[in-house]
Amino acid sequence: MTQEKIFNFVVDKDNLAVKVERSFDAPLDLVWAAWTEAELLDQWWAPKPWKAETKSMDFSEGGRWLYAMVGPQGERHWALKDFSKIAPRKSFTYRSLFCDESGKVNPATTGSTWVNSFSESKGITLVTNDIRCDSLAHLEAQIKMGFKEGYSAGLGNLEELLARLREKGK
């Protein structure tokens, strides 16, 4: 099936909130698994050439995903997701924070709260991320970690990609 993928990125700057919608050509079971199982998350969460490496995963209310973003030179940035609410196959909420290897959060840093919702129609699964950042610094940190640096070698690619995205956004 070749259906045009939905990709919406709506910004509410006043509240520093972003709503992202994306459709996936796969049944809900698979998409839900890809978002909630460490072994699968490790395969896509970090933009190449970075990779995500899970240290521990407890997908339950009150549980935590502790992982590192590993750069091409082996540099590691640690992050965690603290799960607060889970409605199986429907939605889950987490708080995203940066930390050290043991999961200790630097109290000076800020985070973001993500509500991720899933729905399926005719084999296509729609995922919605409602993301609220505490500060611009947190947004910068997310991007710098495993994205900007990863592209510094081929900045042309990034420029091209951004240009395409801007065109699409119009």
Place this chain on the structure above:
Amino acid sequence: MRRDIFQAIADPTRRAIIMLLAVQGMTPSAMAEHFETSRQAVSKHIRILVECDLLDQEQQGREIQYHLRADKMLEVEQWLEQFKALMAKRFTQLDDVLTRLKARKK
């Protein structure tokens, strides 16, 4: 605590001040005329905007005139563009994972 532009625009009065300054530079007393709140409250918001590095100051007689730094406002756009690109790249990778999962299921 580090201040940034999102703290600047998180408050409705500060957004209104930004709108005013987008049109022209102003002194605090000129700005205060546009608001119901006290001159003190307006000054507090101006101080935060200055701390956010969003305003340029120009001494004008006994008062300071404030100007909006448009380049700072652009900063938000740029970071959001990059965040959008980050999510787009992630999702393309997720597409590949899902394709592999579907193939394995068959």
